[in-house]
Amino acid sequence: MSRTVRLDVVDAGWLTTYQDSGRRGTERLGVPTGGSADQHAASVANILVGNDRNAALFEVMGEFSFVPSEDVLVAATGAVRTVLVGDYVVDVWAPVVVPAGVEIRFLPSTEGARSYVAVAGRVHAETFLGSVAPDARMGFAQQVSHGDAVSVTTGFSGFRQPHFDHALFRLPVPMRRQSNDVWSVDLVAGPDAAIPGVREWITASEYRVTERSNAVGVRLDGPVVHPADDTEIVSHGVPVGAVEVPHGDELIVLGRYRTVTAGYPIVGFVTTATQPVLGQVTPGRAVRFRWVDTEYARRSLWELEASLQVLEDSVADVFGAVDLPLHRRCG
């Protein structure tokens, strides 16, 4: 049996939006795929509450808090550092119960850019071309603000546990946190990797994320080598993760909200498996690149995928054992 619960948003930080895994088949219409900048953290948050990986959830920059009208099951991942249910500190990267009328607060760490907050069930949000993800260029803002009442249709009807100060479940959560100050991203060679010296420069250098970075592209300050001939490149399609060398002294790594065509030299492509890392960088963050081949890129993506499938199976087992509902279309 499902019911509709209201979430009263108290604090929406400096930018909270509805997101999901983005659009499919819309780039031929000039509309970029969009979706959560850190797809891995977003998937994990959804899986932890028994949702489909690509269900609608909140992407939060800064602090976020709401009060549910009924008990809800919530999980927060990504940059989040502390979650408070009322006065209790609860686990991050874990499913937690929020009782009706109690405020849940998500406090960010300085180590990442975006937190993901999933609620068991279906979050009601407008869609455009099959996705709740915003498209600012087309006036589809999808911003969540202080005072908003968000509806969630959920099969969750409460779950009793004696205390909030220990974990509800022990789940095999694939938390990806970069351990060092310098974050590492994998690159496969691009059409302009043959510019003399460019591969060596990129391997040897440390790049710094600039203030002008966003979901359209991460801009990196550091050594840049330009092609010797200044011929205009005819504008062509560019994938998410393309590392462009524009005319200035910076590199741009294209994000999920990029303009889908461009005409700059491309020295490499950030692998699908490590693109989520760039969804968490903040200005000033040091980034290093590591050249890999497509076979390595494929293997690391499959490892990541396996970790998500293991988590999905564990959640299905545990939720089944204690009679909690799953909100997945299959599995």
Add this chain to the structure above:
Amino acid sequence: MTALVTTPFGDAAVMIAGGGADVRTRVRTLSRMLERRTPHGVTDLVAGLDSLLVRFDPLRTTAESVIDIVQLFDATTTADDAIEATPGRTFTIPVVFDSGAGPDLEPVAAELDTSVDELVATITETTFDVVLLAAGMAPMMEGGQFVRPVRRAAQPRTNVPPGSIMVAGQNAIIQPFPGPTGWRVVGRTPHTIVDIARTAAAAVLPGDRVRYVAIDRADAQHRDGTFLTPDGVVDEVRS
């Protein structure tokens, strides 16, 4: 027939380009084919003027499989097949051509050693073919008959109003939303060309043909904001 050049673009995309003089038609034909019969694992197609980027889910397919299918389609399809399948529609788009709506009319006319009236005549006598939708579903078209290619703006404009008709090279494009551009702004249509509240948000699609017709400001006011429809179609779904 020379084979198309297929290059993996990262671990989740393949770029298709090159391969002789007929490459544009072949790439566009392929694009139509792939839209109609999207191979397993292919997530998105991005058209360039003479290229096609095929994005795929690397957990569901590989660059090798995508390239095989592309080569097979290319070898077994003729342009006639694909064009027959998507005949396209014709639009007659009313445009205000004056210095307010088209601040680049005079400089472009000067660049082409002609008068503003002659430039407007050149534009309104041309049938443009819509090649692709650029950012924000902006219909980008080719077929311009300018005496030589129009240069891009030296200094991009920061905020061009929606409906602006813009030219560069032998191409034209309509700006659907307010925003910056490096194209030269020559006029403005009062019609809405993209409305995200509609199921079919974009009025104009690749494969359509466009002609521009000059109207005055009074006529423009009368049409202001109404959704653009192809010739012979009346808009029934008003949002």
